[in-house]
């Protein structure tokens with residue numbers, strides 16, 4: 001074991017700078033840091049300015065979310081360790097003020113870059129400005145920091161989805177990322193949108209793959225690492241099962257399938273889908289930070305990639321997943337009448353979004369890809385038993401059948417805002433009806 005100190009010991013006294021801390025994954029990272037590494041010095045969240053909201057109101061907005069219930073009940077004082085730095089990653093110096101840059105250079109030990117546009121079909125200019133150019137700024141700023149232990153760049157497993165075997169290496173793209181950045185500055189939107197995405201299904205994976213390569217080439221003198229989650233779902237167990245606050249990824253199609261609106265999703269049913277619970281992802285991110293941050297000579301090592309995925313370690317097929325959701329829809333029926341009576345029925349809008357979303361992800365659902373995740377297994381071997389428990393990311397232990405129930409109920413409670421009491425009622429009813437059949 002090379003990394004002698006524990007994960008909480010590593011983060012103790014550290015200042016963590018997070019972009020995208022107001023997003024789905026970013027919030028979960030903040031929550032876990034505060035809960036499991038309470039000795040951190042401070043978390044700096046880079047966030048865009050919002051009209052009529054002060055920094056402390058914005059922090060409160062984040063920490064008021066149900067995700068923070070456990071901490072709020074046990075240790076609400078710890079929220080004082082969050083500071084908000086106003087910025088915008090598309091701007092020079094990430095839009096940070098001179099004073100905040102000073103804090104950044106003097107104090108920051110760990111950078112977690114999670115901000116991105118996750119919309120698949122943004123015009124190329126927006127995708128380049130948000131998902132690629134900021135990496136260049138971040139490398140420039142990170143080089144000026146005095147005590148940087150680690151820079152974690154959150155990417156996606158789909159950066160090279162057209163390869164059938166996705167390894168934990170950085171793939172060389174067909175374009176030079178710097179050329180694309182230059183073109184995005186000089187060409188009009190129309191001209192830029194004519195650029196071939198070179199096999200990429202959308203501007204999201206295109207720009208994310210260029211960003212990975214840029215970091216590996218220009219940030220090789222930094223303790224940098226690339227982290228690639230697959231499709232992030234609800235939490236599995238931490239801080240409680242089922243939390244989610246984002247209708248991205250597979251959530252809309254799964255939900256619509258469960259309530260019988262979406263009947264025959266076009267996908268190769270025996271193909272493997274790659275899902276990864278939110279807390280598994282967060283635990284792995286923090287463990288990767290610890291590994292790089294405690295590594296001798298991390299600055300001089302090549303930038304590594306971690307595939308945070310389940311398909312090669314604990315596969316689940318589309319068929320298993322979708323039939324599981326259909327079963328959930330029967331066990332916990334959905335009250336359409338009530339939903340359609342709402343003043344502005346969200347359900348109708350969601351049906352539209354689902355079809356749209358479904359077409360956007362077809363590139364992934366209709367191809368057979370293997371995502372290899374060997375680095376997470378190697379990482380586990382470096383961790384103590386205690387850290388393995390507290391920062392559990394062993395996706396091999398996930399029981400998908402029971403997780404489908406967690407995922408489904410989490411979606412209904414946290415996205416659909418339904419009262420969970422109704423689920424207990426249906427569960428009892430379901431049990432009674434099963435008894436009668438026997």
Ligand SMILES: NC(=O)c1ccc[n+]([C@@H]2O[C@H](COP(=O)([O-])OP(=O)(O)OC[C@H]3O[C@@H](n4cnc5c(N)ncnc54)[C@H](OP(=O)(O)O)[C@@H]3O)[C@@H](O)[C@H]2O)c1
Nearest residue numbers: 020021022023024025088089114115116156229230231232
């Ligand atoms: N969710 C998944 O299934 C998944 C899977 C694979 C990879 N990822 C990667 O994980 C990361 C986080 O994704 P997510 O699901 O948490 O997305 P999300 O919920 O959409 O959050 C995106 C975050 O980025 C911030 N952001 C966007 N543009 C910005 C700008 N110009 N300046 C400053 N902040 C900006 C947003 O801030 P505002 O609050 O101001 O909008 C928000 O905090 C992304 O890099 C994504 O590519 C996610």
